[in-house]
Amino acid sequence: MSIVIKQDAFVTDEVMQIVARERAVALSAREWKHRLAGYGYSIRDTDDGKHLLETLPHHVTLCELPEELFN
Template sequence: MSKFTKTDVLVAAQILDLIKQERAKALSKREWQHRIAGYGYGIRDTQHGQIVETLPHHVPVCTLPPELAA
């Protein structure tokens, strides 16, 4: 288990900003997921909600905020 450091939190915040920007540009949820896959990220459903993960290794980055999960 890894501990979050300040840089981990900053990187996660930057990735979330990118994901929010791409959601604003996309016309549909499917297009949005395709756009973020181009940056090397994906959305995965878990028991605790949706998470952002890296592709193709599926390393969790952060939790997807509820306003983007809809």
């Protein structure tokens, strides 16, 4: 199954600022995912170890998240 990523550079940058800010204030990955859901986003982990940011509730993939957000 191939993953189609819908990208608009400006929107992706704006969303990534939200994602990074919320990660910085979240005490755990679980809290972070909950906070992102409040903005209408979810994180999907793939079989090959990637983390994809998706919209809720339609699960449209926006971008791949950098690994440093998970460390």
